Amino acid sequence: MGGLLEWKVRVPDKPMKDRLYFDGLKANVIDTGLCSRCLTCACICPVDGIRVVDDKVDFPDREERCRDCGACIRVCPRFDYRPKYGMGDYLEFTAARSKRFSGQDGGMVTEIMISAIEMGMIDRGLFVGRDERWRPQVFHLHDSSQLEVGTLSGTKYTFATVLKELKKAVLLTRNGVGVVGTPCIVSGVRKLQMEFPLFRDRVRLVIGLFCTENFHYDELMRFLEKKGIKPEMLIKTDITKGRFIATMVDGEVKFKVKELEEILPSGCSVCTDFTAVESDVSVGSVGSEPGFSTVVVRGKSAEEVIAYIREKGYAEFGEGDPGQLDFLIDYKVGRFYVKTKDDKD
Amino acid sequence: MRKVVAPDYTVFEHVKRHAEAVKTAIREAIIPESVTCSYPKERRKMPASFRGYLIFDPDRCISCFGCAFICPANAIRMKEAEDGRYYPTIDYGKCIFCHFCLDSCPEGALKPTKIHDVAYRDLDRMLTLTEEMIEPPEIIREDKRYVEYVIDGRDLHLRRVDGEDELLVDLPPPSKVERIVSCIDPESCTGCRICEEVCEHGVIRSSVEEDGVRMVIDSERCTGCGLCVKECSMRVLRLVRR
């Protein structure tokens, strides 16, 4: 071996001439309110410079550290935004309840992830847990024994930095990586896979969650405190049938979801994807009876996992009703709202 | 099973052997030709490739951490210097003098010496800082002669030579398996050009073209130090045999 080895890295044109690529991203996505805080840009950044500062995605020391490689723009799902909507293609629409795990509804996200690990399809999954104050924490799931510690499953309704852990997982993995996330995260992963073969080969399972919106942690906690909900007392949070239900140690507090509109992040308001149409499998609570999770199988890898679960009898399957999703799908499309320069705040 | 018997000597041979023994005894009684090297007055002459303490040349160091990674005893720790680069410090309490670090240094920043008998007042001083490694370690030399062992026929003799044994050696660099860098997945390259920045020899070059960045690896100049492999953000660079 010797001589020259060449290759070409295709980078899009700079949005802002004579400025860094990140400046262009900031101007086009972050400052316009399109940013969904999926952190796909943070995932790919070679110097790990992009992070969330004051509930906003930023690269604080970019003048010194940014390599100006343009990778952040290449993978951002909101740069060159083509909104996804509707039910999407699927192979199977069903409802299931895990016999092994308990979660928000039927614990199917956990079941699918663990089954995929057992099948050998993946050797680690990126999971979101939480601490006692309901602050989300991302961790690498290798083994079901990790789930016995602490409270892990259950919807958190706040942003978690799932994709920031993805690069490390992809570089360390042998078999493959599984990711669970909201539709924006799923879009980010798909764009990563389109741009970089490394992610295409190694991210084997993408689980999407039904999502209407997510919230910034501090804002949500402040709101809940005003409602008299203390995070340490919370056992479960649920948004169902237009109401936010906070189950606490000493009772329940309910209020209309509409009240949360004042803290709705701008990135969520431009999102139209309720069912995570780009995922391998989508899981949510709408479309199945209480205690069951709706499972929408879209991709081949998910099909294999569900077949495995069926074969092993790890979950109880029921009837899913696609019709129940129509309302929320339409609601989210209708909510699409982009702040333009003309709007006054 | 063979029976062991005393050899059958004639009387004359017996007498000769006895005489031989007595002669040896008398000779040793007068001048014992012992093969003990009376250190510290004499020093044994070691071959030039004797593995002793190391001398470090910071100008050649590229902070590739190769020595720290390969040290089997974990004796090398890299410490940050004022210029932001990392240089090795060796804990001679742990060092086993295998010279793997010397062999693995792609730039030849570590050099050998024959010094092996450095004394320390306490264990903490055995952690040698980078500044202390630039000059050979201080030893007190009391030797006026050096000693060589010579085997002739069936006898081992000690030959004493006047003069001091030179402890600083000039050896040719060790021969190594030549390795060069190669990109195993160019499509996953982000074009961040960190590899270009860390390479000390200009092996990886980038050039901006209208629709992207062209990366070129010129393996002729590659020393196989592995810095770019370590720093690549997508880990698509590997070292392969030349």
Added chain:
Amino acid sequence: MTGTVEALINLMMADQVAIPLLDPILNILYGIPLLGHLLALILWKPLFAALICPGFATLGGLLMLLPWIERKLVARIQWRIGPHEILPRMGGVIQLLADSLRFLFQEVIVHRDAKQPYFLQFPVLSFIPALLPLLFIPAGTIIAIESPYGAQIVLAMVTLFPLFILGLGWASNSRFAYIGTVREAFVYFGYEIALIVSAFAMIVLYGTSDPLAISGMQQVPGIILNPVAALAFFIASAMATSRLPFEIPEADQELAGGPHVEYSGILFGLIYVISYEKVYILSGLMTLLFLGGGSGPEIRVLGDLSGLIWFILKTLLVMIALIALRAIYPRYRLDQALRIGWNPVFTLSTIAVGVSLMEVLLL
């Protein structure tokens, strides 16, 4: 009363050791009443021989010196250093002093099975054949008891040594002592005849066993006159004194000491001393018979002392030769030692007799 004292003094004055060098001082000292008598007493030849040379004083000095010489010399040949701790500047010369002090203060353990009172008596008793021959060996012209059968008497006493060793072992009443004693008995049979016959060869050669006469006769030393006898006698005395390669009864690595194993403290000190005394006696005998005991260029000023000094030097030489064997040879097996005692050495001694006879007839 004064008459007898006078007579005694006259007797003593008649037979004084003559030292021309010290004559002036002695003359003055003789004048002083009590001191003069004491001096006369000491310098009376028999007493001088018994007390000083070749008696206690020399014996004591050599005993102090000899083990040290042995250890240092053997160490040098074996590329070691030898005694080094006590007084390193002087090479650990007073090592033996330290050892004797240790023996003095060490506890004497008398075990239950020991045969009392023999256990305690034998070490002391064994001094008898060790010390008595000193009276008969001359150092130059100084001799304690002058007798025409001096050499034979010494020889006879020497043959008594092993009996007391056997006694030691027997009184110890223990396994290792038993094995060592039995071996000693075997070895005794091996060398005794050879020793006596080779000494006998020399006596035949000289025609007399008067020690003074023998030393006088040796213009040509006996070793040249009859080297075969010298060799046989040397080997036999090596066996007699348990010097390597014949250190069979003791055999430290096999027997932990043989007949000496049960003794500790001052008793062991006595036994230790006895073994070197044996070396002294036999070396003295060898000097007398073969090296001309006491003869040598006379140093006028010292008078009688010159012969003494030559005697000591020659004995020292023989002792060192006996001792250096330790560095050269490994230990023989019992059967090998016996075979040696009866085959080569006995043959040699018989040949020695033959040679002596021939020389007597021819010269």
